[in-house]
Structure formats: C-alpha cells, structure tokens
Amino acid sequence: MSDHGHGHGHGHGDQAEVLELDAEILAEHTASIIDWLPVTNPRHVVDLGSGTGAGTFALLTRFPEARVTAVDSSVEHLKRLHDKACEQGLTVDTVQADLDTQWPDLGTPDLVWASGSLHHLANPDQTLRQIHDTLAPGGVLAVIEMSGMPKFLPDNAPESHVEQHHHDERVPHRGADWGPKLTAAGFTVEGERTVTVHIERSPAVERYAHLVLRRRLDPEGLERALRRDDLSLRAERTVWAARKASA
Structure with a gap:
C-alpha cells in the first residue's frame, strides 16, 4: 500500500515506521497483487514512489532476475x-526525484509499479503520459491506490466518526478512478480489481492504529480506542493493470 499520505504531519521517523508497518501487515496482499499482474518475466522494474520499499522488496521476491529501480522524493526513505x-x-538502484518537477531518466522498464504514490502528484495526468513514454513497448503500469483512509474501529x-470524516485536502486525487486517466494517457486497461483488507488485532495493527489515530483523537479517546478487543485494520485497495501498445 505504501501510501505516503499517512505521513503528512509526522516526522520522517514516524512516517517510515508507518510505511514499514504497512509493508509487514499487507505483505500477503501485496504478493497476491503482483501475482495477478499480466506480466511474466520483466527485465527491468521501476517502483515509483517507493517509500521505504514495501513494493520494491515484494517485486524483487517475485522477479528475482529483474533489475529493480526505486524512485522516491525522500532521501531518508531511499537510504x-x-x-x-x-x-x-540484494541490489536495488535508487533514484531521488520529485516527479512533479523533474522526470528522471529511468531507461525503458517493462513494469512500472505505482502504489499509493500517484494521488500525491500535482499533475498526475502528465505523469501518466511520462510513464507511458518511458515504458518499453508492451510494458505494464500497475496502479495501486487505497480507496479512502484505513479504518481501525467498528462503525458503532x-x-x-473521526475515521469517516477525515479527508485531507492536500491530496485531492485520493480515491480517484484511475481507469479513464490511464486510457487518456494512451494505455489499455487490461484489468481492475478491488482487494478488501481486514486484518484482526495484532501488535503491528495496534501500533499502526496508534500512529494514525493519535492525529485525530484526543489522548483519552485514543486510549479508549486502543483498548478495544475489536480493533482491526480495514481498508480497500484498488489495482489497475494498464498496458502500453506493443508497437
């Protein structure tokens, strides 16, 4: 999921911890998404907006022969x-770049993985066109986005209520339907699926809930929420697989 949106307003240490908890808790889901992609043996894979590497390491596990490049704006995350x-x-190439201001030279990858990163961009349509131009003919772009924020508390x-009404104006594209945007950028959307995540309480889920909810609840509410037996992680991730024409 590697949704960098969780990190706004945190120090880098917190943000990195959120991304790593995310990677740990959602590892199986991420692996199943990679297995679902219409890709066989990519030679070069780019993880766009890699954060601390949840997708990077999952991609390396699945495609051990591939060259993998991780791109992120944060020097700390890449380190x-x-x-x-x-x-x-393992060998990973790292490229530090702010995709809104500069498009780095990434060669011609066969697979670009963009998980939780596109909704942060000021002009995602332009970035999608750049990805399209960068990909090798017949290459695939995988877009993975959370539909809204993760929830930890039962609706009752x-x-x-703080989970239902929390919307961050700084990320206007969160929850967007990327299908039409991908088509407009020249891709053919080959598949779309929604993965429902429901993971029961565990020390990792508890820690994750603490990091996310402490920005929305007063200390007393936070303590009450974290004491609940029915604390769990619920989220939805939508995945689009889009292909560039072969020639």
Missing part, C-alpha cells in the same frame, strides 16, 4: 531502503 537491500544481499464505536 533506509538501500540499507535494507544491502543487509539482505463512539470514536469511529
């Missing part, structure tokens, strides 16, 4: 990703 890759004896919980 964490690079250190983690070194610990695991007194604190749950």
Whole structure:
C-alpha cells in the first residue's frame, strides 16, 4: 500500500515506521497483487514512489532476475531502503526525484509499479503520459491506490466518526478512478480489481492504529480506542493493470 499520505504531519521517523508497518501487515496482499499482474518475466522494474520499499522488496521476491529501480522524493526513505537491500544481499538502484518537477531518466522498464504514490502528484495526468513514454513497448503500469483512509474501529464505536470524516485536502486525487486517466494517457486497461483488507488485532495493527489515530483523537479517546478487543485494520485497495501498445 505504501501510501505516503499517512505521513503528512509526522516526522520522517514516524512516517517510515508507518510505511514499514504497512509493508509487514499487507505483505500477503501485496504478493497476491503482483501475482495477478499480466506480466511474466520483466527485465527491468521501476517502483515509483517507493517509500521505504514495501513494493520494491515484494517485486524483487517475485522477479528475482529483474533489475529493480526505486524512485522516491525522500532521501531518508531511499537510504533506509538501500540499507535494507544491502543487509539482505540484494541490489536495488535508487533514484531521488520529485516527479512533479523533474522526470528522471529511468531507461525503458517493462513494469512500472505505482502504489499509493500517484494521488500525491500535482499533475498526475502528465505523469501518466511520462510513464507511458518511458515504458518499453508492451510494458505494464500497475496502479495501486487505497480507496479512502484505513479504518481501525467498528462503525458503532463512539470514536469511529473521526475515521469517516477525515479527508485531507492536500491530496485531492485520493480515491480517484484511475481507469479513464490511464486510457487518456494512451494505455489499455487490461484489468481492475478491488482487494478488501481486514486484518484482526495484532501488535503491528495496534501500533499502526496508534500512529494514525493519535492525529485525530484526543489522548483519552485514543486510549479508549486502543483498548478495544475489536480493533482491526480495514481498508480497500484498488489495482489497475494498464498496458502500453506493443508497437
């Protein structure tokens, strides 16, 4: 999911922790999304808006022969990703770039993975055209987006209203339907699916809930919410697989 939106208003340490909890909790979901993509053996894969590498490492696991490039605007996130890759004896190219201001030279990848990153861009339509131009003929773009924010509380919980009404104006494209945008950028959408996530309470879910909810609840409400037995992570991720024409 690697949705960098969770990080607004946090220090980098917190944001990195949210992204890493996200990666840990959603690992199986991410693996199943990669398996579903209409791609066989990509030679070069780009993780666009990689954060600390949830998608990068999942892609490397699935395509161990591929060259993988992680692109992010945060130097800190890329350093964490690079250190983690070194610990695991893996090679990842990292490219620091703010996609709204500069489009880096990424070669001609066969697969571009954009998870939770496109909704942050000022002009996503322009970026989609740039991805289309960058991809090798017949290459695939995978767009993975959360439909709204993750929820941790059941709908009848007194604190749950803060989850329903929380909308961040700084990310106007969150929850957008990317299908028409992909078509407008020249892609053929080959598949779309919604993955429903419901993960029961665990220490990781609890910690994740704490990091996200403490920005929306007063300390007393937060403590009450975290004590609930029925605390869980509920979210929906929509995935689009879009192909560039072969020639």
